[in-house]
Amino acid sequence: MPELSIHARSLVAGDAQGDLLYADVGLSFWGGVDPFSGEVIDRHHPLSGQIIAGRVLALPSGRGSCTGSSVLLELILNGHAPAALVVAQPEEILSLGALVAQTLFERGLPVVCVGEEAFACLRDKHYVRIADGQVQAFDLPPDDGWRPAPPDLARQLARRSGVALNDGDRALLEGRHGKAAQVAMQIVLQMAELQGATELIDIAQAHIDGCIYTGPASLRFARQLLDWGAAVRVPTTLNAISVDQRRWRAQDIDPAFGEPASALGDAYMAMGAQMSFTCAPYLLDSAPSAGEQVVWAESNAVVYANSVLGARTQKYPDYLDICIALTGRAPLTGCHLEQGRRATLLVEVPAPAGLDDAFYPLLGYHIGALAGSQIPVIAGLERSAPSLDDLKAFGAAFATTSAAPMFHIVGVTPEAATAEQALGGEPARQTVRLGRQDLLASWRELNSADSPELGLVSLGNPHFSLSECATLARLCQGRRKHREVALVITCGRHVHEQARQAGHVAALEAFGAQFVTDTCWCMLGEPVLPVTAKTLMTNSGKYAHYAPGLVGRKVHFAGLAACVEAACSGQASGELPAWLNPATPCQGAA
Known part of the structure; x- marks a missing residue:
């Protein structure tokens, strides 16, 4: 008899059983799971190093990259997929990968949703069976000869x-x-x-x-x-x-x-x-x-x-x-839909004085982890006037740790003239007030390198904009990078051509920078990433998160000016930005 039986909503049809692998933190399959072995390679995740193949994987939700569906399809077709997925909340990215495998290739795996309360009950269980709309948990694998029945795809499509x-x-x-x-x-x-x-x-x-x-x-x-x-x-x-x-x-x-x-x-x-x-x-x-x-x-x-x-x-x-x-x-x-865009989480941020461009990806990274699947509205940045590049960096880092499709910033983003507008006139379900110590914890998480030595400065995740090329060219003017440090910028072809016409490409190449188009740092490895580079530096919160798992390098994370200084000296200073210093005054909070 099962120790626990939970009624489940079937997101992708099928039966399965296997040893349970449970986590209470969402997982991005892209950048978080090796598609050829099933190993969890997200070095910030509690399941890091675990193999998901053949096991029932229980996650509260997905998060991060939309490419998770592609990674799951890869795992299903090469035999390294989990036996099934159990989620607390409906999960679309991974469900879609399973649906494609089922619809196009007559392979697949069941995905079921059990709700947050029932999901928590699985924490200490060891073996799970999914059958007939139920999730059954056992202390030991049952010896009853049960075998999963293949899903009836024709019936499912004809429904x-x-x-x-x-x-x-x-x-x-x-x-x-x-x-x-x-x-x-x-x-x-x-x-x-x-x-x-x-x-x-x-x-x-x-x-x-x-x-x-x-x-x-x-x-x-x-x-x-x-x-x-x-x-x-x-x-x-x-x-x-x-x-x-x-x-x-x-x-x-x-x-x-x-x-x-x-x-x-x-x-x-x-x-x-x-x-x-x-x-x-x-x-x-x-x-x-x-x-x-x-x-x-x-x-x-x-x-x-x-x-x-x-x-x-x-x-x-x-x-x-x-x-x-x-x-x-x-x-x-x-x-x-209008109602699907409303915030439910209010985050109050006392904005420090003297911000640099590292603040926004760090804040996005931290708030994404807090938000989970909730859409947040951030208050306290009304006088900080983030640029479009700041919002790009915030959003990329936010999307790395969150499953939510958007955010609002009071007085900055178009649907948040006030917090009340972003919340749709309803009270926030949750209010969180951030302090420097919260951001300092995320800073230390992104700064995984334990040596100041540097082999690469990686810029352009997401792709660099024309304005970022211009800013970098100003920072590099009249200087030359260290001979043992590569500085590589990824951008789209259209931006590269704009930057070439503006003279930024020539200026940056004179500094020693290289441009790579069409691709991005989440897809790049050796030899574009130098074999000799043991650590890298980036101003991207997204890449600082993914790089240890994707390319096996530890990371220094900092603002663009600090990246240029490190490219010239060959070493990362490791200094905190002034706005993380407790002695720096705040501008005030909302």
């Missing part, structure tokens, strides 16, 4: 959808626009039901994150759609891919990786997507306006679009993004 369809939707679903669009609509409808949506909306544009090469499965998925005649129905841009498509051979990238990574970008362009190759699509001329309904993937881009631009998108998982681009239709839910 009558509760989502209202128009004539165009039905035409897509019936295959009148080709098999790729038909399968895409099937996946869109499955996700709509999971999200509780009852209707679909037209979208104006899409940004595709699934062009990141996570392994053979990601290319197999794209080529399958192409074989079925896939063609996007709305203007579509592409995220940064996994290599600099024009120069990866000159950079000595292994062809076993470079060729399929480049081919994946080509596959999405063959579907009609633009060759944008940037993780900062909000820097493109095609960036959406306030109120525009769009479908963007890439976690930092989603957060920026919602929070800073006022456009409307969910945090779309890889593969759902292209499915919606192929149909032009998205579930009407979440941040597409």
Whole structure:
């Protein structure tokens, strides 16, 4: 008999059993799980070093990157996936990876949601079985000969959808626009039901994150759609891919990786997507306006679009993004709706005087971990006047540790003239007041290096903007980097050309900087990252979090000026910024 039996909501159908691996912190599969071994590589996570393959993985939620769906698909198809996922809250990114595996490749794993109270009851359990809508927990594996039954995919697809369809939707679903669009609509409808949506909306544009090469499965998925005649129905841009498509051979990238990574970008362009190759699509001329309904993937881009631009998108998982681009239709839910954009968490921040650019990624990183899936509104920064680059850095770090699709900052972001507006006139469910000691703890977490020696300064995660290139050029003017330190900047082709015309590229190359386009630091490794570099330095809270797991290097995190000083001296000073010093006065809090 089970020690515990919990009624569960099935997000992805199926039965399973296995040893339980439990965590009370959300996990991003991209940058957090090795897609070829199933090892948890997020060095900040309590499960770091654990192998998830074949085990029932229990997480309160996902978090971080939209590419988690692609990593899970990779794990399912190569045999290193967990036996099942148990979540406290409905989880869309990982569920989508399981749905794609089930729909396209007749493989998959069950995903069930049990609610927060029941989830906590699993903490000390050892073995779990998922069957017939129940999660059963045992102290020892039961010796009863039970085996999971394979899911009936045909029955699941034939089930009558509760989502209202128009004539165009039905035409897509019936295959009148080709098999790729038909399968895409099937996946869109499955996700709509999971999200509780009852209707679909037209979208104006899409940004595709699934062009990141996570392994053979990601290319197999794209080529399958192409074989079925896939063609996007709305203007579509592409995220940064996994290599600099024009120069990866000159950079000595292994062809076993470079060729399929480049081919994946080509596959999405063959579907009609633009060759944008940037993780900062909000820097493109095609960036959406306030109120525009769009479908963007890439976690930092989603957060920026919602929070800073006022456009409307969910945090779309890889593969759902292209499915919606192929149909032009998205579930009407979440941040597409006014009520889905309201904050529930109020964070009061006493803004220190003398801020530098390290403050905003650090604050975003810390608040993201506090928020979990809640949308926060931050009060206390009204007089700090963060720039668009500051908001970009805040949002990227926030999206790394949070599952939420947006944030509000009182007096700064467009839907938060006041905290009351961001909260929709309701009281906050939770209020948190931050102090310097809170931020200092996150500073120490991001600064994982224990040696001042430095081999690399990595900039451009997310991709550098033109204004960041200009600021860096001013900081580097008349100077030359240390001969043993590489300084590498990633940016989109369009920004690189703008910076070249403005003279910034020549100035930075005179300093000794290198530019890499098309790809970003979350995808780069050796030899672009020097083999001899044992530690690196970055001004990106996002990359400071992911780098120890992705490339096995420890990190110095600091502002841009400190990065330049370290590039010149060959050593990181390790000094705290003045605004983290308890003797520095505050400007006051809201």
